[in-house]
């Protein structure tokens with residue numbers, strides 16, 4: 113596999129490229145709306161859904177609070193059950209451990225259960241450097257791998273591909289990776305699935321080493337859990353002689369009964385099923401049954417960093433259901449690649465900066481801004497991660513990480529706005545300036561909005577980002593606060609009578625009629641420094657200065 | 659009851675009619691609303707962009723302006739949400755316990771307009787008349803941050819002559835998102851274009867919402883697409899009475915069809 117997220121551009125740039133791909137947008141809109149509807153219907157069947165969300169959040173929080181103890185307990189139980197436990201601080205350490213196990217058994221290929229943790233550490237690429245081929249066995253992951261592509265979704269990594277594209281990939285690529293696809297393959301889904309099945313069966317039967325992640329790790333019993341839909345995971349977990357599981361340290365649950373909540377919320381949130389078809393659990397080695405050598409790699413890779421973040425640590429509750437992706441209007445239009453990571457969508461927008469650290473690079477720093485803060489993700493999340501609040505907190509961390517350097521246009525605008533918004537008098541001066549500018553613009557403007565108000569069309573410079581596709585009303589001659597003063601709160605004159613935009617029931621006077629009341633004279637209470645009022649002026653007129 | 663109007667910086671500078679409509683409406687309902695002139699902004703532009711230090715003086719100005727009122731009413735779900743959910747974060751950042759205490763006292767008294775009408779005043783029929791075909795977009799912060807529920811549509815249904823038509827995918831974000839509209843302009847426009855398309859599909863004359871900024875975004879697209887659909891703040895519709903109803907131009911024929919440039923970067 114050659115594709116990599118390394119060197120991905122910042123989100124707005126990557127998003128622009130994705131938006132231009134109309135096929136991609138169609139595929140995404142279709143897939144996300146289908147799964148959204150499915151999730152909604154199975155979630156609405158569960159009366160105590162909100163209680164389950166609260167319980168899930170509480171269990172995860174409790175597990176994270178005493179994470180060290182649970183991890184030690186997990187290690188103790190796994191070891192007692194005959195497994196070998198390794199600790200990995202980062203991706204390099206984790207990959208080296210897995211590569212060593214493969215080398216010890218002198219294999220040049222391994223089969224894999226779909227796993228976010230191994231994708232995160234780019235295990236396949238590192239193993240390839242050691243001459244070991246890692247074969248993905250999840251159907252969607254296989255499509256991504258054969259296509260030299262990058263995953264675009266947590267649950268359905270090939271969500272951005274349609275049937276015709278998949279057929280093409282199978283026909284051209286399968287032969288090079290193992291059993292070839294039938295020459296008369298059509299894009300009929302059962303036929304595509306059958307081709308994948310034939311291709312994978314050969315690999316399952318041959319492989320000596322299997323690699324997995326885990327959805328949950330129960331400390332008290334030393335049990336790892338994988339939930340899946342296709343059964344390929346069970347093949348990888350039971351057929352090979354050796355099994356290596358790479359598990360993020362946040363996957364720990366204290367007790368076996370804690371599983372109960374998540375086995376209800378995870379399938380409903382992710383695939384829109386009441387129950388997932390396969391749930392596999394294993395607790396070390398069972399003589400004569402399944403892998404006889406079991407390794408567990410406990411992976412940090414930024415998780416303790418995230419845990420130390422007071423607001424952001426709730427992201428570690430994530431059970432990777434992908435519900436937040438499927439409801440996110442930004443994700444729906446850009447797809448996953450724009451997020452530059454195996455964790456895309458709303459959870460990716462917070463998890464990547466939390467794992468890597470805000471301020472660690474422009475791409476990472478662009479992610480907390482890849483959201484309108486609409487809140488749909490929080491509403492959908494089965495463990496109640498307040499993603500919008502974490503996004504805002506991370507934005508503050510990004511800004512703080514860049515304080516002290518050369519001020520950006522944005523920080524100048526924000527400081528200007530803060531200064532203007534620091535007093536009503538300063539704001540009055542600013543809105544007056546904005547109104548005067550509006551008067552000037554109105555003289556030249558030829559556009560008007562439905563209802564008669566004059567509008568700005570395309571603007572040059574900083575206003576272009578707004579005005580490329582959107583008209584903007586010109587600022588009115590008179591701000592609300594000026595009107596309130598002039599008319600004593602609308603009591604000394606009929607409301608709206610002087611409104612040059614034509615308020616309710618009033619005729620529309622000549623645009624640009626000079627206002628003659630005393631209110632337009634210089635205001636003694638305005639700030640004497642004469643500093644320009646950047647805030648509302650920029651926001652009002654160009655909308656592009658921020 | 660001492661009631662203050664929090665007009666919001668966007669309405670103040672760009673959409674004064676929304677503020678005037680709240681004044682008209684509340685007076686009609688017997689509320690003597692005051693306008694504390696020291697008010698400026700809810701600080702959301704700074705907080706949501708990550709400038710928390712810069713937000714501190716703005717929040718201070720806010721509590722200074724609105725201390726001493728029993729209720730503060732605002733024609734913006736987004737700004738009400740910002741006050742109720744973000745001011746405490748800013749106060750904590752300031753390290754000033756006195757500010758934190760004052761925020762605690764002021765923030766819960768801030769109500770978005772429809773909350774104030776339905777919960778505080780206990781009215782659903784505000785005596786308005788607006789004989790037009792209207793569709794309503796529930797803005798995200800009203801819907802999810804405040805949970806205003808069906809209060810706005812209950813109010814709209816009680817308006818004489820108003821025909822309320824359902825907006826497809828109403829609960830999906832319009833793509834404004836404050837500085838998102840500029841920082842991620844392409845995605846913002848893609849989202850807004852879909853919203854505008856759904857609005858046109860309803861055949862409504864007027865798109866109504868409780869946040870002027872979202873209306874400015876969707877309205878800007880509708881205007882560029884020459885759809886003929888007008889956008890109005892909910893307060894303006896609720897303030898309208900017989901004879902004084904704002905004039906609404908007829909939707910030009912064919913406006914409900916997809917005009918050229920409806921896609922990204924819509925060309926006009």
Ligand code: SF4
Pocket residue numbers: 381429430431432433434435436437459489492493494495496497
């Ligand atoms: S953040 Fe919540 S909704 Fe998103 S993947 Fe994680 S658990 Fe699922």
